[in-house]
Amino acid sequence: MSAPRSRLRPRDTVRVAFSGLRARPLRAVLSALGIAVGIAAMVAVVGISASSREQVHQQLRSLGTNLLTVAPGQSFVGEASLPPESVDMVARLDDVGAVSAVGVVPDTAVYRTDEIDPNQTNAIAVSAARTDLLDTVGATVASGRWLDDALGAFPVVVLGADAADLLGVARTDGDVQVWLGGEWFTVAGVLDPVPLAPELDSSALIGWPVAASLLDFDGSPTTIYQRVDEAAIDDVRALLPSTVDPATPEEVAVSRPSDALAAQAATDETLTTLLLALGGVALLVGGIGVANTMVIAVLERRSEVGLRRALGATRAHIRRQFLGESVLLAALGGVGGAVLGGAATAAFATSRDWPFALPVWVLAGAAGATMVVGALAGAYPAARAARMPPTAALSTV
Amino acid sequence: MTVSTAQPVVRLRDVHRRYPGRPPVRALDGVSLTVAAGELVAIVGPSGSGKSTLLNILGTLDRADAGEVRIDGQDVGSLSDRQLSALRAHRIGFVFQQFFLSPGVTALDNVADGLLYTGMSPRERRRRAARTLARVGLADRTHHRPNELSGGQRQRVAVARALVGRPSFLLADEPTGALDSASGAAVLKLLHELHDGGTTVIVITHDHGVAAELPRQVHILDGRIESDEYSLERS
Ligand SMILES: Nc1ncnc2c1ncn2[C@@H]1O[C@H](COP(=O)(O)OP(=O)(O)O)[C@@H](O)[C@H]1O
Ligand SMILES: [Mg+2]
Numbered sequence: 208m209s210a211p212r213s214r215l216r217p218r219d220t221v222r223v224a225f226s227g228l229r230a231r232p233l234r235a236v237l238s239a240l241g242i243a244v245g246i247a248a249m250v251a252v253v254g255i256s257a258s259s260r261e262q263v264h265q266q267l268r269s270l271g272t273n274l275l276t277v278a279p280g281q282s283f284v285g286e287a288s289l290p291p292e293s294v295d296m297v298a299r300l301d302d303v304g305a306v307s308a309v310g311v312v313p314d315t316a317v318y319r320t321d322e323i324d325p326n327q328t329n330a331i332a333v334s335a336a337r338t339d340l341l342d343t344v345g346a347t348v349a350s351g352r353w354l355d356d357a358l359g360a361f362p363v364v365v366l367g368a369d370a371a372d373l374l375g376v377a378r379t380d381g382d383v384q385v386w387l388g389g390e391w392f393t394v395a396g397v398l399d400p401v402p403l404a405p406e407l408d409s410s411a412l413i414g415w416p417v418a419a420s421l422l423d424f425d426g427s428p429t430t431i432y433q434r435v436d437e438a439a440i441d442d443v444r445a446l447l448p449s450t451v452d453p454a455t456p457e458e459v460a461v462s463r464p465s466d467a468l469a470a471q472a473a474t475d476e477t478l479t480t481l482l483l484a485l486g487g488v489a490l491l492v493g494g495i496g497v498a499n500t501m502v503i504a505v506l507e508r509r510s511e512v513g514l515r516r517a518l519g520a521t522r523a524h525i526r527r528q529f530l531g532e533s534v535l536l537a538a539l540g541g542v543g544g545a546v547l548g549g550a551a552t553a554a555f556a557t558s559r560d561w562p563f564a565l566p567v568w569v570l571a572g573a574a575g576a577t578m579v580v581g582a583l584a585g586a587y588p589a590a591r592a593a594r595m596p597p598t599a600a601l602s603t604v
Numbered sequence: 605m606t607v608s609t610a611q612p613v614v615r616l617r618d619v620h621r622r623y624p625g626r627p628p629v630r631a632l633d634g635v636s637l638t639v640a641a642g643e644l645v646a647i648v649g650p651s652g653s654g655k656s657t658l659l660n661i662l663g664t665l666d667r668a669d670a671g672e673v674r675i676d677g678q679d680v681g682s683l684s685d686r687q688l689s690a691l692r693a694h695r696i697g698f699v700f701q702q703f704f705l706s707p708g709v710t711a712l713d714n715v716a717d718g719l720l721y722t723g724m725s726p727r728e729r730r731r732r733a734a735r736t737l738a739r740v741g742l743a744d745r746t747h748h749r750p751n752e753l754s755g756g757q758r759q760r761v762a763v764a765r766a767l768v769g770r771p772s773f774l775l776a777d778e779p780t781g782a783l784d785s786a787s788g789a790a791v792l793k794l795l796h797e798l799h800d801g802g803t804t805v806i807v808i809t810h811d812h813g814v815a816a817e818l819p820r821q822v823h824i825l826d827g828r829i830e831s832d833e834y835s836l837e838r839s
Contacts, residue, residue, distance in 0.1 A: 213690040214723030223720075230708065514704045517665060518765075519693020519721035521686050597665040601700070602656070 213519045220524070224531030227504065228539070235536055238500040241493025242540025242580060243547060246573045248486035250548025251555075254565040256479045258556040261564035263468055270345045270403050272465035273440060277431040277447050280458035288427035289459075293451035294337075297431055300450060302439035307343035308428035309334040309410070312418050315388040317364070317411045319374050323386070331370045333387060333411045334429070335418035343432045344404040351379025351396030359414025362421060364392040367408040371397040387411060388422045403464040404432065493540060494580040501533050501588035512592050513601030526593035533585020534578055541577030545570055611677045613773045613804050614639040614662060619671035621657050621827075631657040632668070633827035639773070639806060644799035646815035647808045649824035655808045656777070658824065662806065663696055663775050664688045676772050693721040697766030699776035703758045705750040711737060711761045712746045718765035729768075736768040737761070740794055756787025760794060773804035780814055792817055 215223070228235040277297070279287035288310065298306045315333040316325065340346070341353050352358075354365055364387060366376060376383055376394050383394045392413065401407045418424035431451065435443045440463070448456035505512075512525055520528075549565055556563045614637065621632040631654045639645055649655050660666035661673060664680055673680040676695055683691065692698075697718070705714045715733035716726070724732075737746055740760045750758055759779060766774050776795070780788030792814065795805050799819075807818060815821045816835070823830040 211690060211694045211722070213686065213693040213721050215721055216723055216725075219720060219726070226706070226709075510702075510704060511706075513665075514698075514700075515721075516689070517663065517692060517696075517698040518718060519689050519691075521689040521721075523686075524689075524721065598660045601665070 213521050213524070215520065215524045215527070220527050220531055221535075223528050224535050227508075227528070227532045228535055231504075234500060235539065238496045239493075239536055239540035239543060241496040242490060242537050242577060243493070243544035245486050245488075245490030245493045246541050246544025246577065247547035247551065248489055248544075249483055249576075250545050250565070250569055250573055251551040252479055252482040252486060253569045254548060254552030254563075255555050257564040257566050257569075258552060258561045262559075262561040263471070265562055266402060267465050267468060270465065271434070272463070273435050273437045274344065274403050274464055275433050275435055275440070275444060275447065276404070276462050276464060277433070277451050278429060278460050278462075279452070280460050287458075288425075288429050289431065289451050291426040291428070294428055294431055296450050297433055297447065300443060300446060302436040302443055304434040304436070305339065305343040306431065306433045307337045307340040308431045309336045309340065309407070309412070310415075310418070310424060310427055311429045312388065312413075312422050312424045315422055317370075317374070317385050317387040317392075319376075319385060321386040321391075329373055330409050331373055331411055332406075332409065333413065333422075335415045335424050335426075336365075336412040337415055340407075340412070340432070341398075343434060344401055344407070346401040346404065346407065347399045349397045349399045351394070353396055354412065354414050358395060360416045360420070361414070362387075362390050362392045362417055363395045363414065365396040365398060365412045366394060367398050367410045367412070368400045369408040370411050373409070385411070387413070390421055402468060404430075405464075406430070490576060490580060494537070494584045497533055497536050497540075497581065498584035498588065500536065501529060501585050502591075504532070505529060505588045505592045508592075509595060509599070510601060512595050513597050513599075516597035517601065522593040525595075526589045529589035529592045530582065530585045533589065534581035537577045537581025537584065538574075541573055545573050548573075612638045612640050612674075613643075613676060614806070615672075615674040615677075616661070616668075617672040617674075619661060619668045619673060621654075621661060621666070622669055630827050632661070634671070635824075635827070635829055636671075637822060637829065637832075639804065641772070641804055642799070642802050643820060644795065644805045644818050645807065645820045645822060646818040647806065647822045647824060648812060648815035649810065649830075651810060653824045654827040655810070655824060657827075659775060659777050659808050663698060664691055689721070694769060695772040697769065697771035697774045699759070699762050699766045699774060699779050701778035701781040703750070703762045703782070705758055705761060705765075707750055710747045710749055711742060711753065711764075714750070714761055715764045715768050718768040722769060732768050733764070736764045739767070740764045754787065755783050756790050759783060759787070759791050763791070763794060763798075767798065767803070773806060774798070776805065776807045778809055778811075779807060780809070780811070788814070 279289055294306060294308045297303060312333045312335060316328060317331050317333055338354055338356060338359060374385060379394055379396050381393055384391045385394060419426060444461050447461045448459035452459050552565055553563050616635055616637045619632055619635045623629040623631055647655055647658060661668055675691060712730060712733050715737055716729040719729040734746060737743055740763055742760055745753060745757060780791055799805055809815055820834050822832050
């Protein structure tokens with residue numbers, strides 16, 4: 208007669224492992240809590256930084272990554288500028304779309320009233336702006352209106368978001384005037400912050416013609432903005448310096464503002480790593496909690512182990528039962544933690560008006576980490592349960 | 605003396621089991637015992653006489669230091685731990701004094717657990733469990749949990765669990781020890797019925813009254829078999 212074997216179906220192994228947890232639900236939940244905290248922290252950290260990155264990517268997608276700015280190099284002492292004809296030269300290049308420019312009006316400041324001491328400077332630059340500036344840099348008007356060809360000839364100013372705050376200007380109905388370069392200028396509008404041209408936020412923008420007529424502006428641009436065919440961006444980038452300043456091309460600085468935005472999104476990496484490590488410590492502590500629970504469970508359930516051995520369980524069956532119980536316990540914490548971390552990410556993203564992003568690899572990683580922690584925590588207690596002699600297990604009661 | 609021509613279910617020959625200590629305890633000191641298929645045997649002796657040690661060896665939960673143990677003709681000494689587990693899963697049904705039922709689990713599932721380590725499908729386990737529960741007279745208690753059953757009913761559930769795998773023999777350790785006399789009598793009656801149906805049953809007890817009701821009494825004292833008597837079958 209071929210001897211029948213002792214066999215426990217995989218599904219029964221899971222069921223048996225689960226029944227051990229179900230017998231003491233409160234204890235299971237409490238010891239899974241440690242794991243949950245660790246996993247929640249890790250998921251939330253990764254989720255929040257992914258959401259923040261996704262926010263920047265979405266912003267870049269809507270702003271476009273094809274804006275280049277050209278400025279005279281920083282090597283000059285004092286106000287440097289580009290030749291007045293350089294804007295037209297750039298517009299004539301292949302693969303260049305919209306072109307616009309601003310020119311800082313030298314030695315000109317803007318104040319709330321004419322009673323402020325002119326020696327008291329502020330950070331607001333007064334710039335002449337071409338009327339096509341908004342479309343080119345993707346700026347939007349927060350209130351009031353933008354300069355057009357008619358307005359540009361009059362003493363009218365549009366303030367960047369920070370400039371409006373600094374001057375304390377809230378109204379754009381034409382009643383507010385500011386003291387600009389020794390003249391009264393009427394505030395026609397205030398801009399939203401401009402992510403691709405943050406220098407505009409602290410600028411007071413006036414029309415090109417009025418700058419020339421009232422403030423002796425010589426018409427030299429200090430920054431040229433151009434949209435470039437994405438595919439040709441490197442070529443154009445190489446061509447721009449000699450185009451705008453054939454005499455001293457090496458002193459021209461060309462930059463791509465979207466790169467700075469993208470880089471900014473990547474800078475929180477160290478903080479993320481630190482927080483991830485903290486989550487890892489919480490996970491470790493949670494794992495110790497699970498191991499502790501399992502050691503106690505094995506001690507308490509000697510007679511159950513004995514009964515199972517009497518019913519025909521092998522040592523391997525007993526080991527798998529307790530190992531499974533430990534992994535399930537950790538998985539309980541893992542699932543709870545992932546839900547918690549996902550909820551925290553969603554809440555945080557919503558509060559900041561960010562898109563919600565939670566990479567799948569985080570969830571897979573959380574699941575993997577949980578399994579490993581559960582298996583490690585359960586290994587010793589399970590081995591102990593498996594080694595118990597069936598007689599000792601039965602005789603304790 | 606009955607002489608069975610069939611292969612004995614249990615055969616011990618000069619079995620020794622010593623527990624280390626100062627001095628070492630000779631818990632079993634040369635026990636020879638044969639139980640034929642279909643027998644109902646009481647192993648009876650006072651506390652400390654070696655009954656539990658003998659039960660462990662008969663149930664293959666423990667190994668003898670010396671001597672030969674054969675269960676269903678198989679030499680237990682030559683089997684691995686896995687093989688012994690298989691033997692327990694398929695050939696031996698245990699009944700314990702403390703029942704050892706899983707709390708919060710229905711009578712049906714407790715009985716079905718008797719087949720857990722045979723690898724049988726859950727459906728089939730339950731089907732057989734229901735049939736076996738009916739056999740021990742608890743068809744109407746299938747979905748009751750242990751705390752909803754009397755002590756006697758619990759022990760009958762435990763007997764059903766031992767029985768459900770159709771083992772070669774039932775090994776009952778003080779099966780009436782935790783019961784009042786009426787419940788104990790009912791459990792004994794059940795064992796008699798199983799015996800009448802052909803099941804081999806070995807009952808371990810310190811209670812001479814219980815032993816006297818069974819057809820064969822093996823008396824054990826200080827690890828040795830003192831006497832092996834057959835009484836007249838009950839009418
Ligand atoms: N694990 C053990 N270690 C040492 N001595 C033991 C152990 N188990 C039983 N004994 C001793 O062996 C003898 C027989 O015990 P046991 O088989 O439990 O008898 P019974 O079940 O008839 O009361 C007793 O003297 C007991 O003290
Ligand atoms: Mg005993």
